[in-house]
Amino acid sequence: SLAVAAPSFAQGQLPKLVTKDGKHALLVDGKPFLMLGVQANNAANYPSQMPKVWPAVKALHANTLEIPIAWEQIEPVEGKFDFSYLDLLLKQARENDTKLVILWFATWKNNGPQYAPEWVKLDNKRFPRLVNGKGEVKNSLSPHFRATLEADKKAFVELMRFIKANDPDHTVIMVQPENEVGAYSAIRDFSPTAQKIFDGPVPKDLIKAMNKKPGTWKEVFGKDADEFFYAWSIGRYVDEVAAAGKQVLPLPMYVNAALRDPFHDQDPFTYSSGGPTWNVLDVWKAAAPSIDALAPDIYMRESEKVRKTLEQYGRPDNALFVPEIGSDKAYARYIYDVLGHQGIGFAPFGLDFTGYSNYPLGAKTVDAKTLENFAVHYRLLSPMAREWARLSYEGKVWGVGEQEGGKPETIDLGGRWNVRVTYGEWQFGSIEAPWMAKAEKQPDREIPDAGALIAQLSPDEFLITGYRARLTFGSAKNERFMVSRVEEGHFNEAGQWVFDRVWNGDQVDYGLNLTTLPQILKVKLATY
Numbered sequence: 001s002l003a004v005a006a007p008s009f010a011q012g013q014l015p016k017l018v019t020k021d022g023k024h025a026l027l028v029d030g031k032p033f034l035m036l037g038v039q040a041n042n043a044a045n046y047p048s049q050m051p052k053v054w055p056a057v058k059a060l061h062a063n064t065l066e067i068p069i070a071w072e073q074i075e076p077v078e079g080k081f082d083f084s085y086l087d088l089l090l091k092q093a094r095e096n097d098t099k100l101v102i103l104w105f106a107t108w109k110n111n112g113p114q115y116a117p118e119w120v121k122l123d124n125k126r127f128p129r130l131v132n133g134k135g136e137v138k139n140s141l142s143p144h145f146r147a148t149l150e151a152d153k154k155a156f157v158e159l160m161r162f163i164k165a166n167d168p169d170h171t172v173i174m175v176q177p178e179n180e181v182g183a184y185s186a187i188r189d190f191s192p193t194a195q196k197i198f199d200g201p202v203p204k205d206l207i208k209a210m211n212k213k214p215g216t217w218k219e220v221f222g223k224d225a226d227e228f229f230y231a232w233s234i235g236r237y238v239d240e241v242a243a244a245g246k247q248v249l250p251l252p253m254y255v256n257a258a259l260r261d262p263f264h265d266q267d268p269f270t271y272s273s274g275g276p277t278w279n280v281l282d283v284w285k286a287a288a289p290s291i292d293a294l295a296p297d298i299y300m301r302e303s304e305k306v307r308k309t310l311e312q313y314g315r316p317d318n319a320l321f322v323p324e325i326g327s328d329k330a331y332a333r334y335i336y337d338v339l340g341h342q343g344i345g346f347a348p349f350g351l352d353f354t355g356y357s358n359y360p361l362g363a364k365t366v367d368a369k370t371l372e373n374f375a376v377h378y379r380l381l382s383p384m385a386r387e388w389a390r391l392s393y394e395g396k397v398w399g400v401g402e403q404e405g406g407k408p409e410t411i412d413l414g415g416r417w418n419v420r421v422t423y424g425e426w427q428f429g430s431i432e433a434p435w436m437a438k439a440e441k442q443p444d445r446e447i448p449d450a451g452a453l454i455a456q457l458s459p460d461e462f463l464i465t466g467y468r469a470r471l472t473f474g475s476a477k478n479e480r481f482m483v484s485r486v487e488e489g490h491f492n493e494a495g496q497w498v499f500d501r502v503w504n505g506d507q508v509d510y511g512l513n514l515t516t517l518p519q520i521l522k523v524k525l526a527t528y
């Protein structure tokens, strides 16, 4: 139609991942953006499935959909490209006012080439598979053959060209080349071609990055040599694909990881060896400079493991982004931990109505109730998503999801102030106060679902929000202090703070009770 407004200058800006003083932001339309995402199921990438995907995006209040594009789908016959699906996807994303993250399922989709076209995945001669240490040929394609890399790269470049030509407003905000790369039941490729490279010297760039003395892989890395070699090999491969795509359209690109045990060494034969697991993040950083972030796919329900993972991946040189997390209720409150670690985005996996659920990784069933477990948090956060992303990038933020058993914790807010976060309390009084002895206990919740967020606005002023948690501020130096003003408000469509009322009396006497209502507070502390 002719009634289309001219896009403002900012809208033409390319999404970008930026870093300043060790902190990161995903810029969309030139401003920090918090991705409240969802990932569609693996086979949701066809027109017939879209009516089963968009209602879930809407019900979740997600602002971004991560969805696969399969190599087999765009290049079923070598050199003949078909982007009809992507064309439709872009149109529907615009209609649904939702950003897209495109997942390029190609050489590796969880170890295997299932998503590669048949002309690739069935031609072992031209596109060799790897041979593991036991001499077994495995399903996974080897990263050591030019033909495979060139074929993948060519298709990826076509994909990026199509996006460039058909997405002037940048509905697509990020691209994920491959999916959970690496090999299962093999630490690396042991074929003669691979072995020859392995017996050669470690490339200079890696020697430099790891601060090592030159030598062969075995000499330099000892017992880690096989896995480091494979991580480097896959990293270089993915980097070349990504770099070629970025030459066409430099969108932010990240690589997602199937994780290993976050606390202990685990035999690489038992996980996706060669992928960006925590023990090889530095290898990957050196191998893949075109990749903006290495991102954990979280399928561990325990808060201790989740928090450890967030620490491992949120680094001054790596923006924290969680492109997949289980769809079960137990994972939902980790949005608060992710944001507390300055995460730029979060996406539960497989929340759509296409009829699949990946229990025991995620939920047993995916229905409206499953979505609501996440929607309660997205509803709260979406009106303040831009503001949060800005504060996270420019200021100081903290956040915690409830730990198992509703364990209380105290967060140090930078030296002078702290805040105690407790769960399962009545709004009036402290459960521990003697005069509360007769009060009923709150019913036990089997699955923790609460969390809290805090952002510093000025030295003695904080923005807080959360779900089913009580926040009690304290003075770290035992100064005489009070909560001098608690303002409840909300963010309007323009992202401006709108005052609603002042909390006082019961509302502040026993800490600040955040409930299931979408409450946002500005809290001022003062000494007297």
Ligand code: N0T
Pocket (backbone or CB within 6 Å): 042, 110, 179, 180, 258, 297, 299, 300, 324, 349, 358, 361
């Ligand atoms: C994920 C998803 C999808 C602790 C599984 C997780 C998605 C892929 N893989 O539904 O297939 O495309 O990235 C693998 C988890 C391995 C087991 C971890 C046990």
